[in-house]
Amino acid sequence: MPTDHGRGRRLWIQLLRVGLAAGRGSRGGRLRFVALVLASMALVTTAHAAVVAASAYAGRDHRDQARGPILAKSNGKNAAFRWAESTDAVGGKQHWVIYLEPMSASAEPPPGLPRWPAPGEAFLSPGLLKAGNGAHIRQRYGRVVGEIAKDGLASPGERLVYTRPLTAPEGKNAKALWYTGSGFGHPWGIGEATDPSPLPQVILAIAALVGMPALALLVVAARCGSAARDRRNQLLMALGAGWPHRALVTTGESAAASALGTVLGTVAVLPMLATDVPLPITGYVLSAADLREKSALLAVSALLSFAVAVFLVVALNRAGSVAQSTSPRRFRERVPRLRLVLFGVAVATVVVSQYFGGRTGLFLFVAGTLGVWATLPSVGARASQWLGAKMAGLGNRRGNPGLLVGGRWTGAHPGVIVRVATAMIISLGLIGQLQVWNSRLGEPARDARATQARIGDQVLIVESRDITPGRWRDFTSALPPQANAITLNMSGGDKRSVTLISPCATFQRFQTPCPSKALPVPSSSKNPQIRELLSWYGGENMSVQDGNHPAGKRSGPETIAIITGDHVDALYRTGVERAAYTTLNTPSISRLGDDWALGAEDRASLGHWLLLFGIAGMTLLILAAIVSAAAEFLRFGPALAPLTALTDNPGIYGRIAFWHLTVPMAMSTVIAAVITVWHSLFFISVIQEGEVSWNAMGGSVVGGILFALATGVLGGWAARRTSREWRPTAD
Incomplete structure (x- = not known):
């Protein structure tokens, strides 16, 4: 049993x-x-x-x-190598340049290198070699003798350089720039490891931009x-x-x-x-x-x-x-009141987030945003329910059957709007946030990009320490023929004054008077390169002076402007950088405004991640919209088919679909656009950056309304087609 x-x-x-x-x-x-x-x-x-x-x-x-240096003891008895670091850029993206100088024959090189580079040699990562192929990257840091292996890179595509100067570090500032290490194995933070985005923020972005649309698709399915x-x-x-x-x-x-x-x-x-x-x-x-x-x-x-x-x-x-x-049973779908309460809570969370700093504020803002996107369709459904009742009453008074039936159906089935409009509503939110985030450029970054668009590499800034007379001669001799070196002597603290020092022939070449003593440069200088230097370094406090480079007379980094009036290409900048890397002590080479422009590029890189996640989420939302619309057609068509027994006007189905599908969906799109604009403006007021693209928002709203029209047309067509095949049954 x-x-x-x-x-x-x-x-x-x-x-x-x-x-x-x-x-x-x-x-x-x-x-x-x-x-x-x-x-x-x-x-x-x-x-x-x-x-x-x-x-x-x-x-x-x-x-x-594993690759971070372990600092040697202060007495230097266990020192095995010296280490210094700088940054460079290729294609508007920064990378790290690590200078190495072994001090012991038995010292092990850092992970990823088969041996220590010899003087004038460099090891480059595969990612940098690929990215800098058009910028003559192999000629920039010395003789390239190999690639950095994967175990020495934060990721397979990281851009990194290990190089060794032709001459050992020396001079009074060598200790300020070079570290002495006894080995490797201490967290240091170079290259991609300096990424400011912690893992929880990345997970949060994935959850918000991909997870939320995935759940929306699951709910619709x-x-x-x-x-x-x-x-x-x-x-x-x-x-x-x-x-x-x-x-x-x-x-x-x-x-x-x-x-x-x-x-x-x-x-x-x-x-x-x-x-x-x-x-x-x-x-x-x-x-x-x-x-x-x-x-x-x-x-x-x-x-x-x-x-x-x-x-x-x-x-x-x-x-x-x-x-x-x-x-x-009187079939009537109802929007739970709890969802409307949760919408109010989500809006309040977004508003309150501005009073919390750091990660707490960010978490509250993202949580409130997710809540707004999740509950906003229900607000649209409740509004559609109210609209349906009004449309039905108006249709009854005016004797309009399409408006009457469409209004009754909308009032009885607000959940349809929740499912069909969810994709458009969350899509508008995604578009708004991505657009605002990517517009966070800032005035200095815009000025830097404008400067670089006007003069490109015609003005390069070289910074280095301990520029001795010998190094100065070697550096200027190695420069390309059209390059002119001008020293920037800066002093004065916040109200600094800048003196350009170079032989008179150089200033005359750039249409700048060269007096016997330092005199201010007029802001109306006819030379574009000098004008850009004025705007970034001196303002009204820049003067010129006839003379040579005051080698080795300052304790801090020394700044040199390399100016040319010719149109230049990547080979010219490579020549300047090769001259600097082979003759100067751990130099840094940049364009005017690079600190701001490269910072904006780093921020744009973060925007690329958001765009990647956003496109994935948008794809899921489009699928959700298609599935939801198809499911509604399967119910809408058969439900209206019995009207065949009451009317022989096939246009009635299109009018009902217009009032039931198109109008509520369009209204939901407009409501979503208003909420998205408010949310974006609030975000901008909190971070004090960015702007709303009214063209992008307007285009998104137009796209949503067109989708609503297409849904109504297809819904009416599906109902009309089903009515032709419908026959009464005893059900």
């Missing part, structure tokens, strides 16, 4: 089979299956993206510690064909089935699709375990070795994603309380 335990186990299996069969046989079953597959893929991809980010940070931190499943749940309740039994049926209906989507999403990540993969837009190269270290987390994230997908589908597949009543 079978035990109760055996009967219970068979019942569980039977309920799972019922759910599986129901998923295959219900109307729109194939659409829901595909939607759940896509949603599960999106969910597991989001989880895998978080694991990939964690693996990249862990690998980067490990290698940064879970509610595809919800009317039929709600009726099935009510039948199960009438037969005595409890919540666990109904959950098993729903699990059987969704598990196969969720499992398939999870497997496909995981398979898409597997190539990253075998080879280094460059990410689009950002150009960042992911390390396969780092990801292999976290392969167990990939498996865990896949299982958790599958469990979360099934759980959310079960939780969203609720049965109405009216199923317990035997009275006729």
Whole structure:
């Protein structure tokens, strides 16, 4: 005789089979299956993206510690090498230049180098060699004798240089610039390891820009064909089935699709375990070795994603309380009041976030933003419900059947607007935030870019220490023929004055008078290079003086302007940099305004990451919109088909679809645009940077309205087509 335990186990299996069969046989079953597959893929991809980010940070931190110098004791007895660092740029992107000078024959070189570079030699990373190919990077730092191996790089694409000067560091300022080290293995922070974005912020960006749209797609997929499943749940309740039994049926209906989507999403990540993969837009190269270290987390994230997908589908597949009543049911969807309360809480959180600094304020702002995006569709649905009642009343008074039926349908089914409009609403929010973030340039950065657009490399700034008379002669002799060296002698603190020192022939070449004693340079100088120097260094306090470089007379870094009046190319700058790197002590070479321009470029790089995540999220939202619209067509068409018995006017379906779909969706788009503009302006007031692009916002609103029109047209066409095939049945 079978035990109760055996009967219970068979019942569980039977309920799972019922759910599986129901998923295959219900109307729109194939659409829901595909939607759940896509949603599960999106969910597991989001989880895998978080694991990939964690693996990249862990690998980067490990290698940064392995290559960081351990400072020698103050007495220098255990010193094995000397170390100095500087920065350079290729294509508007900074990279680090590390100077090495071994002090012991037995000293081990840093990770990634097979040996210490000899005087005048350099090892470059593969990423820098590739990026600087057009900038003659191989001729910049000396003789390139090899590439830095992966174990010495924060990521496979990192840009880094190890070089050794032709002459050993010397002079009174050598100790201020050079460190003495006894070995490697201490966190130091060079190259990509100086990235200011901590891992929690990256995870938060992934969750907000990709995870949120993935959940939106899952919600839309879970509610595809919800009317039929709600009726099935009510039948199960009438037969005595409890919540666990109904959950098993729903699990059987969704598990196969969720499992398939999870497997496909995981398979898409597997190539990253075998080879280094460059990410689009950002150009960042992911390390396969780092990801292999976290392969167990990939498996865990896949299982958790599958469990979360099934759980959310079960939780969203609720049965109405009216199923317990035997009275006729008046079908009317209701927007829960709790969602409207949560919308108010989310708005308040965004407002309050400005009073908290640092990560707390950022967390509150992002949490409030997610809450606004999550609950805003419900606000649009409640507004659509109110609008539907008004449209129905107006249609009744004016005898307009399209307005009457469309209004009644909208008032009775506000959840449709929640599902169809969610994609457009969150898309507007994403577009607004990405646009504002990428507009955070700042006035100095704009001025720097304008200067560089006008003169390019015609003015280069070289900074170095201990420029002895011998080094000065070697440096100026190695410069390209068209280059002119002018020393910038700065003094005076905040109200500094700058004196340009060079032979009179140089100033005359640039249309600048050369008096016997220092006199101010007129701000109306006819020479564009001198005018740019005035704007960035001297203002009204710049003067010129006939003379030679005052070599070795200052204790701090010395600044030299390399000026040419000719149109130059990359080879010219390479010549200037090669002259500096081979003759001066750890020089730094830059263009006017590079501190601001490169800082803006670093910020733009962060914007590229947000753009990558944002495009992924937008893609998911577009899929959600398509799935939601298709699901509504499956319900809208058959529901209106009986009108065939009441009218022979086929245009009635298009008018009903216009009032039921197009008008509420367009209204939701406008509401979302108003909220997005407020949110963007608030964000700008908090960070004191950025601007709203009214063209981008206007284009997005127009796009949303066009999508609403297309949805209404297709909905009317689907209903009209279904009405031709409809026949009365005894149901």
